[in-house]
Amino acid sequence: MKVDTSINGRAMTLECENGEFLAGALRRYGFLSVKEGCDTGSCGLCTIWLNGKPALSCCLLTARVEGQEITTIEGMQEEAEEFAHFMVAEGAEQCGFCSPGFAMTVLAMKRELTNPTDDEVKNYMAGNLCRCSGYVGQTRALMKYLEVHG
Amino acid sequence: MRYIGKKIPKVDGIELVKGTPAYTSDFDTNNNSLIIKILRSPHPSAKIIDIDTTEAEAMGGVECVLTHKNVTDIKFTLAGQSYPEPSPYDRSLLSDTMRYVGDEVAVVAAVDEQTALKAIKTINVKYEILEPVLDLETAVDNSNLVHTQEPHVNFDIGCDHKRNIASTFYKENGDVEAELKKCDLIIERSYKTQAQAHAMMETYRATASIDVNGRLNIMSSTQIPFHVRRHLSRILGIPKSKIKIIKPRLGGGFGGKQTASVEMFPAMVTWLTKKPSKIVYTRQETFSCTTSRHAMKFTVRLGSDKQGNIKVVDISALSDTGAYGEHAATVFFVTGHKTLPLYGRANASRYHGYAVYTNKMPAGALRGYGATQGTFALESAMNELASEIGMDPAELRLKNIIRVGDSHPDLDGNILQSSALDRCIETGKEMIGWDEKYPAVFLSDSKVRGYGMAVTMQGSGIAGIDTATAVLKMNDDGFFTLIHSASDMGQGSDTALVQIAAEILDVDMDRVIVVSNDLDTVPYDPGAYASSGVYVTGNAVIEAAKEMKKQILETASRLLNVEEKELEYDGGNVSGADKSISLDELAQKLCSFEGKDQLIAKGTFGGDTSPPPFIAGFAEVEVDIGTGKCEVTDFVAVADCGTVINENLARIQLEGGIAMGIGLGLYEDVVYSKTGRMVTDSFMTYKIPSRMDIANIRTAFESSDEPTGPFGAKSIGEVVNNTPPPAIAHAVYNATGLWITDLPITPEKVLMGLISK
Ligand code: FES
Ligand code: FES
Numbered sequence: 001m002k003v004d005t006s007i008n009g010r011a012m013t014l015e016c017e018n019g020e021f022l023a024g025a026l027r028r029y030g031f032l033s034v035k036e037g038c039d040t041g042s043c044g045l046c047t048i049w050l051n052g053k054p055a056l057s058c059c060l061l062t063a064r065v066e067g068q069e070i071t072t073i074e075g076m077q078e079e080a081e082e083f084a085h086f087m088v089a090e091g092a093e094q095c096g097f098c099s100p101g102f103a104m105t106v107l108a109m110k111r112e113l114t115n116p117t118d119d120e121v122k123n124y125m126a127g128n129l130c131r132c133s134g135y136v137g138q139t140r141a142l143m144k145y146l147e148v149h150g
Numbered sequence: 151m152r153y154i155g156k157k158i159p160k161v162d163g164i165e166l167v168k169g170t171p172a173y174t175s176d177f178d179t180n181n182n183s184l185i186i187k188i189l190r191s192p193h194p195s196a197k198i199i200d201i202d203t204t205e206a207e208a209m210g211g212v213e214c215v216l217t218h219k220n221v222t223d224i225k226f227t228l229a230g231q232s233y234p235e236p237s238p239y240d241r242s243l244l245s246d247t248m249r250y251v252g253d254e255v256a257v258v259a260a261v262d263e264q265t266a267l268k269a270i271k272t273i274n275v276k277y278e279i280l281e282p283v284l285d286l287e288t289a290v291d292n293s294n295l296v297h298t299q300e301p302h303v304n305f306d307i308g309c310d311h312k313r314n315i316a317s318t319f320y321k322e323n324g325d326v327e328a329e330l331k332k333c334d335l336i337i338e339r340s341y342k343t344q345a346q347a348h349a350m351m352e353t354y355r356a357t358a359s360i361d362v363n364g365r366l367n368i369m370s371s372t373q374i375p376f377h378v379r380r381h382l383s384r385i386l387g388i389p390k391s392k393i394k395i396i397k398p399r400l401g402g403g404f405g406g407k408q409t410a411s412v413e414m415f416p417a418m419v420t421w422l423t424k425k426p427s428k429i430v431y432t433r434q435e436t437f438s439c440t441t442s443r444h445a446m447k448f449t450v451r452l453g454s455d456k457q458g459n460i461k462v463v464d465i466s467a468l469s470d471t472g473a474y475g476e477h478a479a480t481v482f483f484v485t486g487h488k489t490l491p492l493y494g495r496a497n498a499s500r501y502h503g504y505a506v507y508t509n510k511m512p513a514g515a516l517r518g519y520g521a522t523q524g525t526f527a528l529e530s531a532m533n534e535l536a537s538e539i540g541m542d543p544a545e546l547r548l549k550n551i552i553r554v555g556d557s558h559p560d561l562d563g564n565i566l567q568s569s570a571l572d573r574c575i576e577t578g579k580e581m582i583g584w585d586e587k588y589p590a591v592f593l594s595d596s597k598v599r600g601y602g603m604a605v606t607m608q609g610s611g612i613a614g615i616d617t618a619t620a621v622l623k624m625n626d627d628g629f630f631t632l633i634h635s636a637s638d639m640g641q642g643s644d645t646a647l648v649q650i651a652a653e654i655l656d657v658d659m660d661r662v663i664v665v666s667n668d669l670d671t672v673p674y675d676p677g678a679y680a681s682s683g684v685y686v687t688g689n690a691v692i693e694a695a696k697e698m699k700k701q702i703l704e705t706a707s708r709l710l711n712v713e714e715k716e717l718e719y720d721g722g723n724v725s726g727a728d729k730s731i732s733l734d735e736l737a738q739k740l741c742s743f744e745g746k747d748q749l750i751a752k753g754t755f756g757g758d759t760s761p762p763p764f765i766a767g768f769a770e771v772e773v774d775i776g777t778g779k780c781e782v783t784d785f786v787a788v789a790d791c792g793t794v795i796n797e798n799l800a801r802i803q804l805e806g807g808i809a810m811g812i813g814l815g816l817y818e819d820v821v822y823s824k825t826g827r828m829v830t831d832s833f834m835t836y837k838i839p840s841r842m843d844i845a846n847i848r849t850a851f852e853s854s855d856e857p858t859g860p861f862g863a864k865s866i867g868e869v870v871n872n873t874p875p876p877a878i879a880h881a882v883y884n885a886t887g888l889w890i891t892d893l894p895i896t897p898e899k900v901l902m903g904l905i906s907k
Contacts, residue, residue, distance in 0.1 A: 136846070
């Protein structure tokens with residue numbers, strides 16, 4: 001089937017099988033920042049934006065994004081780089097496999113919440129698992145990032 | 151120092167965060183690859199009586215169906231260890247004997263995933279179901295055998311398949327029984343540690359194709375590319391020269407990818423069909439069909455005098471290696487080897503027991519490699535001893551820990567040459583507020599905060615066995631290529647090694663580019679395990695960089711016609727006797743007829759010692775007396791990894807390792823049903839710590855100067871895992887009066903303990 005959608009601001013038609021999830025389709029079309037870490041919607045690695053809000057692309061049927069706007073980190077390179085500098089300054093990225101999904105959630109939160117408390121940040125980010133970092137470096141990086149850019 | 155000891159961002163950090171392609175699947179974009187799926191045993195122990203694959207083979211789009219009937223029956227181990235491996239050759243590619251739920255029955259390769267899955271469903275298997283061995287404690291001398299044939303072993307590891315024993319170990323230093331008789335106080339306690347999943351975020355995956363030279367190309371997310379090539383060569387029966395291995399960045403490994411769990415399937419499919427193929431394990435397969443940490447059971451005896459001087463440390467253990475013996479002997483050995491020296495001043499010590507086969511998923515390497523399990527047992531017993539004597543447990547440690555100049559038979563190289571463990575303990579006490587808060591602070595009738603501690607050690611590389619080489623090449627405008635093969639799975643070996651090279655060469659770090667992914671190009675390195683990256687490969691890089699400097703001076707001397715001893719190199723220029731040449735000019739001259747040379751330097755290192763890093767860990771645990779719920783509200787870890795090469799890299803190792811240790815202490819548990827099926831095979835059923843579970847991890851470094859280490863450095867990658875479980879258990883005791891001796895410390899265990907008290 002064919003699905004008309006917009007990806008990173010450009011109109012695109014995705015050809016896909018019935019029942020294919022968006023994460024796989026995006027990777028097939030070369031949006032390789034989109035990672036998958038689970039089969040159960042539990043890890044947040046596949047986070048993209050659907051109409052500007054974070055969404056798990058592994059749980060989203062490609063057919064469902066007809067007419068919607070998709071954003072991956074490939075479309076957010078400048079902002080992502082800004083945030084990345086805070087991450088590497090804290091040494092908060094290790095294997096990096098969770099990082100694109102994590103960064104997409106952070107960038108969405110920055111738009112959505114003004115002056116969030118520590119708890120609000122934790123809650124917003126709760127769905128993004130990371131096995132390497134122990135989270136505390138990520139939190140340091142993202143609080144400093146919000147201080148400067150929030 | 152220009153770079154050593156600084157907070158240096160990872161060379162690839164920015165691009166990783168931005169999602170730039172870096173991992174196996176990112177480069178494996180051949181949409182025409184065959185997709186491999188595996189039919190797995192539903193039984194923990196069974197024999198295939200009959201297997202019918204006719205329907206699958208006839209199905210359109212199916213290109214290859216493999217069963218035990220049509221593949222080699224050569225035996226091997228998948229352990230990532232230097233050859234000859236100290237693991238039994240007890241498995242084959244596909245066997246007619248099923249040894250755990252998830253064991254491979256048949257491999258199907260088809261044009262797409264759906265077809266492969268459909269084909270698998272049509273395969274008819276008739277099993278003779280056998281009685282499984284599911285309990286670690288009754289495995290030895292059980293009438294049911296996991297392996298009925300004697301596996302080949304390269305060494306005498308005490309493998310006795312007729313008793314379900316994969317490995318036997320016994321080592322006594324001094325006379326334990328005689329010394330115990332002299333002790334004022336002896337405590338004897340039993341402990342249990344559970345199997346833990348690596349749960350790296352990138353699941354296992356590998357891809358295969360044949361190149362224009364007819365060579366088998368394997369790209370894999372592996373910590374052990376050289377060992378993978380050796381294993382594949384044995385399994386496929388083809389020379390290593392026929393196999394090219396590419397190893398991109400890893401999305402985490404933690405020791406899981408120190409076992410070659412998946413590469414053999416695409417390798418075999420592609421070698422037979424000559425078509426590209428790939429396998430990507432699902433999260434479920436990653437949990438239930440690879441490896442986990444060895445579950446272990448311990449009895450610890452400690453003997454001391456009234457003043458708390460430890461005289462005897464005696465540990466016996468049983469380890470569950472599951473269906474196959476990868477890393478069985480070595481993990482078992484390391485458990486004692488990396489714990490006994492901690493209290494090396496004791497008059498006698500002993501470590502002994504068995505690693506046993508059961509019909510469960512095989513165990514393997516996992517960060518800590520047995521030391522994690524051993525530390526829980528030994529440090530819990532130390533804490534119990536302190537409370538029996540009525541002594542501050544930090545004092546007990548300070549009185550008994552091994553010090554610089556002390557020796558112990560289990561210390562490789564015998565004498566301890568560097569340690570700041572005493573300072574780690576002092577700093578940790580201060581950071582957590584030990585003197586004010588220990589043992590507990592009562593917040594309300596139902597909430598108590600307990601405080602607990604533990605110390606630990608690990609090694610840096612494998613002494614007397616592993617060796618690595620690094621190569622430096624000067625390029626045509628005077629920048630350098632560092633060629634090495636330590637697998638970067640996030641720990642930042644590429645960055646640390648570039649730092650080391652740039653430090654010695656005295657050049658900007660961006661003048662050193664790094665190549666570490668193609669086995670056709672890189673020199674031998676055993677891989678990313680045993681905490682070797684900075685210590686073993688780092689030392690090799692130092693040698694290579696020194697050699698490069700020597701070559702630069704020699705060449706400048708020739709080109710400038712000035713004696714070498716008059717020349718000085720400052721990173722940018724070589725000057726002397728009023729003449730000077732820049733690296734850029736020098737490099738360009740070498741590409742011309744006048745210069746006619748290329749500078750290529752190598753350095754090799756293999757340690758005859760494995761200097762231990764140390765950590766003192768302190769836990770603050772808030773216990774809800776009403777529900778038994780325990781929360782680590784603060785964890786302080788102070789590490790001695792020698793010289794800290796890069797604080798950014800060292801700190802995230804420490805923070806991440808502590809979080810993983812908190813997981814082992816409180817949440818994580820690989821659980822099997824009564825019938826032997828793993829129940830915890832998703833992130834819904836297997837809980838790793840989430841952001842909500844990690845309140846506060848605070849870290850500090852107390853450096854020591856390790857004379858054999860690169861710039862005085864020791865390792866940090868594994869030691870970080872070990873202190874949380876015993877420190878948490880200790881804190882729970884101080885909050886509740888309960889010693890929890892089997893991990894994880896769940897609310898149920900705490901509540902049941904409180905009720906029965
Ligand atoms: S892949 Fe894990 S939540 Fe989408
Ligand atoms: S950095 Fe490896 S999972 Fe987050």
